[in-house]
Amino acid sequence: MIYFFVEVEDSYLGPRIDGDIVTSDFENQRMIHKRYIYQIVAKAMKIFQPVTSLASISLVDDAHITVCGDIHGQFYDLIHIFELNGFPPKENPYLFNVDVQGFCFFLFAAIYLARGNHESDGLNESFGFHREVSYKVGEQCVELFSQAFCFLPLAHLINDQFFVVHGGLFTHDGVKLSEIRDINRFCQPPDEGLMSDLLWSDPQTSLGRAPSKRGCGVMFGEDVSTKFLTDNNLKLIIRSHEVKDDGFEVMHHGQLITVFSAPNYCGRVNLSLSLPLSLPFYLVFTLL
Numbered sequence: 001m002i003y004f005f006v007e008v009e010d011s012y013l014g015p016r017i018d019g020d021i022v023t024s025d026f027e028n029q030r031m032i033h034k035r036y037i038y039q040i041v042a043k044a045m046k047i048f049q050p051v052t053s054l055a056s057i058s059l060v061d062d063a064h065i066t067v068c069g070d071i072h073g074q075f076y077d078l079i080h081i082f083e084l085n086g087f088p089p090k091e092n093p094y095l096f097n098v099d100v101q102g103f104c105f106f107l108f109a110a111i112y113l114a115r116g117n118h119e120s121d122g123l124n125e126s127f128g129f130h131r132e133v134s135y136k137v138g139e140q141c142v143e144l145f146s147q148a149f150c151f152l153p154l155a156h157l158i159n160d161q162f163f164v165v166h167g168g169l170f171t172h173d174g175v176k177l178s179e180i181r182d183i184n185r186f187c188q189p190p191d192e193g194l195m196s197d198l199l200w201s202d203p204q205t206s207l208g209r210a211p212s213k214r215g216c217g218v219m220f221g222e223d224v225s226t227k228f229l230t231d232n233n234l235k236l237i238i239r240s241h242e243v244k245d246d247g248f249e250v251m252h253h254g255q256l257i258t259v260f261s262a263p264n265y266c267g268r269v270n271l272s273l274s275l276p277l278s279l280p281f282y283l284v285f286t287l288l
Contacts (some may be wrong), residue, residue, distance in 0.1 A: 041145065096114070154185055204219040
């Protein structure tokens with residue numbers, strides 16, 4: 001591993017990783033050394049490589065998982081989520097239905113991540129993530145992040161009942177879970193196809209489908225959600241991808257929930273939310 005050959009200077013005062021133990025200096029805004037960035041991202045890639053593009057999460061009765069939407073690198077809002085809902089040991093897992101722009105999550109156990117539309121070279125260049133990483137820790141780390149984002153699964157299936165995806169559904173009916181599971185995700189997202197739809201699509205109030213305002217994916221109505229859920233014997237779609245003034249929105253007669261977890265995103269005054277999901281099935285919305 002490349003990080004074995006990166007020396008940590010004696011003058012370094014930021015967070016350190018020793019085995020599975022991490023210091024808490026992140027909260028003091030001390031920049032992490034590139035050795036530890038390499039170490040975290042390399043470990044993440046090793047964890048995610050064998051996972052299918054539709055990852056399965058199994059919860060026993062009386063267990064729960066907290067589903068969060070977009071974070072967009074807002075670190076202190078992430079810490080606030082953990083303060084409200086508890087830090088993530090194995091009995092308190094989290095699913096971040098991301099745009100993440102960072103891998104600090106892998107410092108914790110029991111974290112699941114899904115790929116969002118921002119986990120791509122094009123958007124990370126446009127929104128400054130590549131420039132920031134290159135300036136702070138070098139171009140080699142930019143390439144490492146680019147590769148690592150391709151390892152993230154595209155969607156999650158919780159107890160074969162709840163379909164969790166960043167964007168939404170598809171430009172055509174009849175898509176089976178097995179097709180999603182078999183998508184080759186180890187690439188930059190294409191402009192069309194199943195992978196693009198999962199990362200970019202949005203729900204609409206009208207029935208049917210319409211061209212997406214984003215230029216990728218599709219706008220889809222309640223009838224599309226109903227058919228997808230029925231065809232695949234599912235109960236609920238949980239997705240993110242859109243800023244919501246209240247941090248969430250329930251649509252399609254309760255069949256689809258949008259949750260967004262980055263407050264005051266890009267200067268817009270919006271609330272944020274996390275979504276604890278428990279079995280037997282019930283939801284508790286947590287205002288952040």
